[in-house]
Amino acid sequence: MIETLSKIGGHTAASLGPVELSLALHYAFDTPRDRLIWDVGHQAYSHKILTGRRDRFPTVKQYGGLSGFLRREESPYDVFNAGHAGTSISAALGMAIARDLKGDDFHVIAVIGDGGLTAGMAMEAFNQAGHDKRRLIVVLNDNEMSIAPNVGAVSGYLNRIRGGQPYNTIKDEIEELLKSIPGVGEMMFKSAKMVKDAISRAFVPGVLAEELGFRYYGPINGHDTDALLEVFEEAKNLDHPVLIHTLTKKGKGYEPAERDPYSWHGTTPFDIASGAFIKSKATAPTYTQVFADTTASMMERDERIVAITAAMPDGTGLNKVSPQFPDRVIDVGIAEQHAVTLAAGMALEGMKPICAIYSTFLQRAFDQVVHDVCLMDIPVAFAVDRGGIVGADGPTHHGLLDFTYLRALPNMIVMASKDENELARMLKTAVEAGHPAAVRFPRGNGLGVQIDEVLEPLEIGKGELLREGRDGAIVAIGHMVSEAVEAAERLAAEGVEVAVMNARFVRPIDTEMVLALADTAGCLVTVEDHFLDGGFGSAILETLEAHGRSGVKIARLGVPVGVHQHGPPEVLRARFGIDAAGIAQRVRDLIAADRRLGVHR
Template structure:
């Protein structure tokens, strides 16, 4: 591990108030030390690196100019917030980032008053900021509300819905567009920065406001002509911003987001301006700024494991098995080679979902729609209408944003869209904002939607093959983050009969039946061994399907055992709840059968290692054994042995 960087000026900063009296030279020095501190901290903990490096100067300038936390600063895509955390009294805990009991990797209202709004996903800041601005106005207050949006967030429809709403109101809101991929901005330079400073100045605003007052007294053609002159003049000097102007924002920019001598005066002008309505400041930054490996590979260093600061080498543990994401990609490629109707959709996560590999071989059959899950789902529905076999690959927590489209545009119409749901279950260090714990509950309540949950990487390949073959309506299969269990992989998956499970361990005259859904199967088998060693023969089933589940298998098992336990890595209301409803409706609980469900508790699970989270949720083999024995202790009569 490298020696910590020297940070004499940063060492004197206890809160943003300590930035107020600093000169521009000192602020530049502070930015350099802040960048070094962030790189060193993330090298120890892992986390999101590139986006935070890109906003170091912007963070320093914002806290220097504005009076946080009275002025409310909202960070869209909370993984930009590491420099913000260091400057807002959390530096002493920054090396606990994403660790159990440590700092969250995102903004978190319960963590600090400097985090007025929590964010783990994207494109929410303008909506939240507008709400805070209106609340301020209704309460007769006058503080500033600043929303920093960027790192791809402007590709989501919600951002434009908020822009449209904000532009139609007089409530004062400052939106800062952190444009870190040059997708919007032209090249910036001294002239552009100078003009941005001019456009945000009081004299310019005063002239515009005076002109507005004058033309308002002259109706008709003169008023429209004056407005066109103003727009033309602004277009000549600003070179952009037409969209934002049309939406009702006062646009300033673009400016260089790494030049404090430009950032500070423009922010001061924006803060002091007395113009009504929202302002949008367009800031151009470089993702990974100041750390060569991250500058050269911004995608690779977006989110990282622990790494060596000097070389940039990532300290990834050696894998004993392929990742589920990698297996999904391999399986989908194999299916696509045999079927030219297979296409794939991702929402700004080609690497995270494995579709980058698919795209290398089938560039015309993969579609990255940006951070726009709602669009992704309905786009997939349209492809299905055209006779293709779309695989919509999304993280479980991100699919939540497209749920209405899933219901109305896919399931209601019975369209054969295949949903590959990555990061299902508990995800470790990303914590509560990214856990995929609700999908089983919100998917299994939908009519005619097939829901699979493979137990290992080989079963995942079978799920992909089954999805390709299933043209009779929509199908979803969920799988976790991380490595598989190390089972041998087939060259190609086999098509499974819909709604049929399998018995993976069968006991003679069993006392306990365990029905596992998904990757809790290994712990279920281990629990069965321990129960058998204690004189309690146990049968274990792999449900494979959460919907439709294998009713014949459940009915048969329920007739043989004293205790039936379902185990799933999902929230209450999922697979186990549907099994209980079936057992009750079939009268299978009337003969003394004890049925128990094991799920993730009805609470949000904080960031930690996956192993610790599973332990916290009481889903290990030890907990399954305890659950079975507790149920047996309440059983007064045993079933007769099966013939």
């Protein structure tokens, strides 16, 4: 694992931690007959290696290779696809209920991290499973870390258990103690069961799980396979829910990762001997860095601005902002839904919250965006990072739905930036909008554009005409604008003059500019790094239809709706025809079709 990841990068520390756990689980249980469900799936490399994928492991996360997460299509041992946290107990309980309805008898085991356990839906599932009392095994892979150090009361609670004595040992010790008291005897001992339970409860914080209906085992050294096997064998014989609390070390077995599990959660390639990360030399800052720097400078000038992350301080760049503003950067844990409603509450009290949540994870908080923000027209700014194709993390992480789910909402303003400076200005616009406003930007580096000293907000609903042209028009959004400009340059070299519009806003659309282009250029090509259905191009179509221009020739370029596997963004974009070459070709095709039909412009 270390050798492979040193060459290609990946979830290094996360996957090194549960190696023994994975071995013990596959030894003790009859997988795939027994259903083993890993939460998130980023920690399951050893599971992959143990289940027939050792030879292909060097292809993990590579284009056409193994997925970095679980994938049912990849192996019968991957029983539930994941990528987002907190789903495993729900899926496991569903399978356990189905098993019993079918009269089957396999085991169902969910493996969830201490981070994943804090997700709202994990709590919901735990709540039902404890009440339901069905045979189900939940293994807690507790390494005290989410990606960053885990936060919250549940994490604090687990910490206290970690420091305590194992629950079952305490119970046994109290039993022995009671027996040894002269005159208590076997009979008395039985009636003293309540006393015993009460004493153990008083001593052991791990009792919460038992109170919630689970039999609790732990804490157990998650690197001690004998201890794990013993408890798994015991758990197999129980006919109610069991929580097995294992303690693992993130990065176990590779010293640099053990020492700094935060930086090593997911890594670039690295030098095995020194543990130094090998980074490609970037010419421009990442959009994430621009977001963080802009947020910090806006927070300096306005003390009402607060920034919220859901367990992604590093991914969102807010870890660079929090040292300066420890009280105004809030990590809520893996709790996107809560993050959004928390922001709404703060905004109503006069603060200016920026919710920094990746496009894919904001999906989980859709109802909160609708119900708790948009319906009340509460001014919350959303910094939607990782918009578009993300690359190696694949279908669970591509941000291809945000235009669709955000542009349909009342009061919501939706923007996407063409470069770093526009991102900074859009953030400023969002914070000052007085309405819910989302700014979408992609993973990766910007274009190397200088950022204005003084940030001027944009006029809401106004696009930017970057190039004139009478042969057609390309209407692009976000990071597709630079590709559109390049396509137009290539076409100009061939004598074809196309206009290029940087739409800036998906909502409200700059209707005036779109209609003017439709009327002068005659044909439009829309471009977005987003699913075609319901996205930006659809918004342009709706605009044309609403203003009596249904006859305008339009071609929409984007990502066809589908489950698109991982791969380098530039390769995937080329496949979908949303790079400069693809855009130029689409314009040529459209013009050629017109000529065949004898249309003159």
